[in-house]
Every structure is written in structure tokens, then in C-alpha cells.
Amino acid sequence: MRRISGIGAFIVTAVLLAMPATPASADRLDDVKARGKLIVGVSDTTPPFSFKKPGETTVTGYDLDLVRGVAKRLGVTLETVSVSSAERVPMLKDGKLDFVATSMTRTPARLKDIDFSIIYFVTPHAVIVKKSSGITSVRQLAGRKASSASTSTAGDNLKEAEPAVNLVYVRDYAIAFNMLKDGSVDAFPTDETVLRAIVQQDGKPDDYVFLSDFTKSRNVGFAMKKDEPRFKDAVNRALLDIEASGEAAKIFEAWFGPGSEMPMKRTFKIQPD
Numbered sequence: 001m002r003r004i005s006g007i008g009a010f011i012v013t014a015v016l017l018a019m020p021a022t023p024a025s026a027d028r029l030d031d032v033k034a035r036g037k038l039i040v041g042v043s044d045t046t047p048p049f050s051f052k053k054p055g056e057t058t059v060t061g062y063d064l065d066l067v068r069g070v071a072k073r074l075g076v077t078l079e080t081v082s083v084s085s086a087e088r089v090p091m092l093k094d095g096k097l098d099f100v101a102t103s104m105t106r107t108p109a110r111l112k113d114i115d116f117s118i119i120y121f122v123t124p125h126a127v128i129v130k131k132s133s134g135i136t137s138v139r140q141l142a143g144r145k146a147s148s149a150s151t152s153t154a155g156d157n158l159k160e161a162e163p164a165v166n167l168v169y170v171r172d173y174a175i176a177f178n179m180l181k182d183g184s185v186d187a188f189p190t191d192e193t194v195l196r197a198i199v200q201q202d203g204k205p206d207d208y209v210f211l212s213d214f215t216k217s218r219n220v221g222f223a224m225k226k227d228e229p230r231f232k233d234a235v236n237r238a239l240l241d242i243e244a245s246g247e248a249a250k251i252f253e254a255w256f257g258p259g260s261e262m263p264m265k266r267t268f269k270i271q272p273d
Contacts, residue, residue, distance in 0.1 A: 028231040041083040041100040045174040047197035049103035062255040063101040073238040100223040116221035126192035146187035147176035154189040243270035
């Protein structure tokens, strides 16, 4: 091989020095570790997953207890940011949140834009109406209005069951429920556990009925920005450890056990996909 010397060697060296160094493969996990803090988007209005109790300023719930477990296992503190349904995905894409914990359904459509952790809760969607309305079937919602939180999959599921229903999309679950309460709409679909918690908090659960001919199972995960494999893996490993340690069952018991406001049986475990 011919050696480069003299002016030629000088030119090659100058070019090499001017070239930018190839950056190391960075990942959100590095950012979280460097700042020592996990920044998570949460909801104020999605009981019992992520919500504020009446008169309180801090967010609590099933999701929050799991998030604290994840932060502990990552060795960082936790900062929560209240977000609406419409703000979740844009804030993730902009990198303003590390992930979102708002009882968000993992669907094929959403997976085109964002990523998700492994499933940490399985529950059906449902729809409620006022008992005084006399509505007993999803089919009776044809030509009537139903409120749905913006970007919620529950509205689309109801539309699939009854194409003639008129959906009214709003900012969050509280507004959607209040529209049903004041008669602006005839129905409100979302997660069954969220619906039961909302009507319980309202203080008059007997004023509402669940339509028995509408149920659709949904899988809940933490929503994340795409292409963050190491961060996603770290969160998944943390969730699996929360399950293996027995902590996940205890968290479920606290929010959905026999002594809770929303008793239900745990029919799932947090496990790899």
C-alpha cells in the first residue's frame, strides 16, 4: 500500500479532524438517569387510575402507585404533569414527557404513532345512560348524542357498535360525564372501572345504568415515544419486577379489592408480551 506523505498527509489529517464525531446511541433512559427524575403525564379526571380527589391538589390512583414503583426501580425521583387526552400524544412526540400514565388503551392505530409498555391492566369498555331515559340497549342510541373524551378509543368502539350514534368529543372525562348529567347528551362511554368510579364520586350511582349489550375488552399500558428501546425495556423490567415482588397485586387490592370503592377480581398478571 502506498504511503501518503507531505502535503497529502496534512490534507487527510485536516479533513479527518474537521469531520464531526459519530454520536453515541443515546436513549431517553440516559436523559432520565442524568436528570435523576422521571417526568410522567397523568390525568386529573380518570379515577381510580389517575385523578385528584375532591378538595385535594395532588394526583393519586392505581396508575400512580405503579409509576412510583417504576421510578423507585430506576433509582430516580418522580415528577407528574397533568395532561388532557388531547395533549398526551403531542407532548410525547415533542419529548416533554418520558411516558404517559392515564389508563391509556394500547391499540394498533396508536402504535403507528407512539409506543407502549407491556400491559398492566385489562378491563372492558362500557357505556352509561341515565336510568330516567329509559334506554336499555346500544341500538337505542341511534340518532342520539354520546360524549367521549377526545382521543379516547371508547367513542370509536361505541360508533362501531351503533354507527348512527352522534359522538361529541370533549377535553376530558369530567366534561363528558357532566354533559350526560345535564342532559346535553344521552350516553357516555369509557373504561368500565372509570365509569363506576365517576358515578360513585358523583354521589348518585343509582341514577345511571350500564348498557349490558356493550362491552369491549381493552389493554392498558404506559404510552411512550417511539424508538426508545432501552428506556422501554427498563420500564418493562420495572413493571415485571413490581409483579414478581407481589407489589402489583397489593396495589390492585388497594384500589380494586373487597374493601375498595371499586371491588373487582384481578384476572390478569403483568407479563411480557
